[in-house]
Amino acid sequence: MAAHERPGCLLLADADPVSREQRGRELAQLDYHVWAASSLGEAFAIITAEQPHFAILDYKLSDGSGVSLIPRLITADPAARIVVLSCCATFQGAVTALRMGATDFLARPAETAEIDAILRKLSDECRLSGAADSSLEAVTRRHAQEILRIMTDDICATARVLGIDARTLRKLLART
Structure with missing residues (x-):
């Protein structure tokens, strides 16, 4: 059996080590081989x-754009399902990724359940039912909350990881 025929073989290319580790665990729990x-x-x-059938690509990796991986993924598996994530999403970046063959383009931090639904070709109704607020502020707040959880509720350490002032972080977390 070829490597790409293994159910759930997935490439997770993410520059953020915390996000990469957490999302990798979440995807493994959903039966992907990450x-x-x-x-x-x-x-x-x-x-x-490995010729993965699925891929989640960070738009900005340390040595270039994850979008440049799309042609190689599609050459390895023409039916590959690819989601591109970006914290600095632009319309042009999304269009470029989609034209190159990405299945979808989402703002970071996207919910793993939504990404899974896209990869598994679930309908929009399944993807969006019960979906969390995806406004930029809500997405930013959820990301900050997750980093705070990982940093064992240490506001100062979380602020350093996020590159923001601790007071700004407290204000962001206080909004509902």
């Missing part, structure tokens, strides 16, 4: 060796 990469070089090696 291959994680932090750079284009690591991702290219995984594509060559």
